[in-house]
Amino acid sequence: xxxxxxxxxxxxxxxxxxxxxxxxxxxxxxxxxxxxxxxxxxxxxxxxxxxxxxxxxxxxxxxxxxxxxxxxxxxxxxxxxxxxxxxxxxxxxxxxxxxxxxxxxxxxxxxxxxxxxxxxxxxxxxxxxxxxxxxxxxxxxxxxxxxxxxxxxxxxxxxxxxxxxxxxxxxxxxxxxxxxxxxxxxxxxxxxxxxxxxxxxxxxxxxxxxxxxxxxxxxxxxxxxxxxxxxxxxxxxxxxxxxxxxxxxxxxxxxxxxxxxxxxxxxxxxxxxxxxxxxxxxxxxxxxxxxxxxxxxxxxxxxx
Ligand SMILES: Cc1cc2nc3c(=O)[nH]c(=O)nc-3n(C[C@H](O)[C@H](O)[C@H](O)COP(=O)(O)OP(=O)(O)OC[C@H]3O[C@@H](n4cnc5c(N)ncnc54)[C@H](O)[C@@H]3O)c2cc1C
Numbered sequence: 001x002x003x004x005x006x007x008x009x010x011x012x013x014x015x016x017x018x019x020x021x022x023x024x025x026x027x028x029x030x031x032x033x034x035x036x037x038x039x040x041x042x043x044x045x046x047x048x049x050x051x052x053x054x055x056x057x058x059x060x061x062x063x064x065x066x067x068x069x070x071x072x073x074x075x076x077x078x079x080x081x082x083x084x085x086x087x088x089x090x091x092x093x094x095x096x097x098x099x100x101x102x103x104x105x106x107x108x109x110x111x112x113x114x115x116x117x118x119x120x121x122x123x124x125x126x127x128x129x130x131x132x133x134x135x136x137x138x139x140x141x142x143x144x145x146x147x148x149x150x151x152x153x154x155x156x157x158x159x160x161x162x163x164x165x166x167x168x169x170x171x172x173x174x175x176x177x178x179x180x181x182x183x184x185x186x187x188x189x190x191x192x193x194x195x196x197x198x199x200x201x202x203x204x205x206x207x208x209x210x211x212x213x214x215x216x217x218x219x220x221x222x223x224x225x226x227x228x229x230x231x232x233x234x235x236x237x238x239x240x241x242x243x244x245x246x247x248x249x250x251x252x253x254x255x256x257x258x259x260x261x262x263x264x265x266x267x268x269x270x271x272x273x274x275x276x277x278x279x280x281x282x283x284x285x286x287x288x289x290x291x292x293x294x295x296x297x298x299x300x301x302x303x304x
Contacts, residue, residue, distance in 0.1 A: 010034060010041040012048060012075070018067050021059070021078055023126060025222040026271050027067030028301065030057075030076035037081045039188060043162035049075040056160065057300055058186050060101055061127030064135055064224050068301030069271045080128055082188065085110070089196065096192040100130030104137075107192065112206065115198045121145050123206045124213050126225070130187040135296070136179045140230075141209070145194075149174045156189035157182050164188065177229055177296055218256045221264040227278060228261055228293040236293055237261035240281055243288045250276045275299075 016033035019025050032054060036042040049056050055074035059065050062078070082101035087094060087110055094114050096107065104125050111119035121143045125132065133155055138147035145151045154168045173180040199205075213219065228236035240246070240260035248255045249266075251273035256262035263277055282293050 010036060010044050012045070016076075018062075018072070018076065021080075022062035022065060022067060022224075023222060024066065024224050024265050024269075024274070026265055026269055026274060027065075028069045028071030028271070030072045032075045033078070034075070035078050035081045037083075039082075039158065039164070042077070042079075042082065042158060042186070042188065045075065045077050046158075046160050046162055050160070059300065060131045061103065063127040064131060064297055066224065066271055066274055066297050066299050068299070068303045070302040072301040077186070079130055079186070083128075090193075092196050093193045094196055097189065098129055098192070099189055100128065100133075100187045102129045103127075104129065104132055111194070112203060114196070115200055115202050116194055116196070117143070117199055117202065118145055118151055118194050119202050120205050120209060123209055129190050129192075133179055133182075133187055133190060136174055136177055138177065147174075147176075149179055151192045151194050153191045153193050155182060155187050155191075157185040158188045159185040216259055218258045218262055218264050221256070221266070223256070223262045223264045224297050226261040227263050227295060227297050228281075229296045231291050231293065234291065235261075239285050239289050239291055239293070243281075243284045245281055245284060248277065248280065250280070253277045255281065271301075275303075 012032050012034045014032055016030045018027035018030055034045050036045050057072050057076045060079040079101040082099045085098040085102050085106050087096045094116060096110060104122050104127060108119055108122040121139055124139060125137050132148040133152060136147050136149050152169055154166055156164050156166050158164045167182055171181060230236050237260040245255045246260050247257050252266040252269035253273035254264050254266055256264045263274055278295060285291055285293050
């Protein structure tokens with residue numbers, strides 16, 4: 001079969017602990033696990049799952065997922081090695097095409113090199129391009145772009161039969177921290193473009209923004225960033241702080257003392273500890289503030 005040589009090296013491992021693949025450093029084992037490096041390897045993984053009747057779970061940078069202590073049944077595909085990036089100048093725009101597992105920091109490097117505003121937006125965003133699309137990752141500051149889908153022009157999605165289709169941004173349903181209309185399948189590629197309007201001070205602005213972020217966020221501890229979405233006309237962090245929940249702890253999962261919307265792993269927190277803290281915060285904010293917080297973080301695996 002054409003392309004056989006490309007994916008014959010795909011390794012599917014069994015009973016792989018996923019904690020080290022997440023920014024929270026938390027999670028049980030995947031029954032089966034692989035890290036495809038090419039489209040053909042991804043197709044091969046889908047085929048293998050089909051042959052064995054395994055359900056498929058996908059993640060990439062692991063910076064917005066809470067993986068169950070009991071792990072994930074079937075095949076877990078981590079996309080972070082499906083990574084490649086190219087850029088060109090076209091119609092006075094910087095046009096970037098990249099595979100979905102490309103780290104956002106690779107985009108950051110290109111925007112910095114070209115002295116363009118998206119560098120400022122990307123500086124504080126961990127994870128990979130596919131995760132950025134799915135979560136429509138965004139920043140609180142009034143930057144432009146402010147959300148990931150502001151600079152995406154199209155995405156390619158591979159369905160579970162290995163067929164790829166291109167979807168333009170206009171066909172997607174884009175909302176706060178969410179992007180729909182691409183399922184079923186896995187996002188495998190994206191095109192990003194931005195006008196070539198140089199800002200010679202962008203590197204200085206990035207340094208300043210990073211400094212501020214370090215003072216406000218517990219970036220020295222494992223977390224997944226903000227756990228809750230901001231409700232309309234309010235800030236989740238403020239509500240949680242006003243309820244006196246900073247420092248609230250179950251096991252080794254703690255509402256950060258620095259930023260109330262972060263839950264940090266002090267050392268050996270389990271997914272259950274984190275989920276119990278999340279549930280307590282939700283209950284307390286509902287009782288005291290009459291606001292129903294929604295989680296931004298995505299739960300994966302076997303929770304019941
Ligand atoms: C310290 C810290 C700070 C953060 N700050 C911010 C912030 O300012 N703003 C913000 O929005 N987020 C922030 N986050 C959260 C997170 O970094 C973003 O949501 C990021 O875009 C997730 O990307 P990821 O590759 O890690 O996705 P993952 O965590 O791997 O996955 C997230 C979801 O996307 C799905 N997914 C991932 N890739 C694909 C794909 N290729 N195809 C289909 N589905 C896919 C997964 O199944 C899962 O449902 C922060 C996280 C940390 C740890």
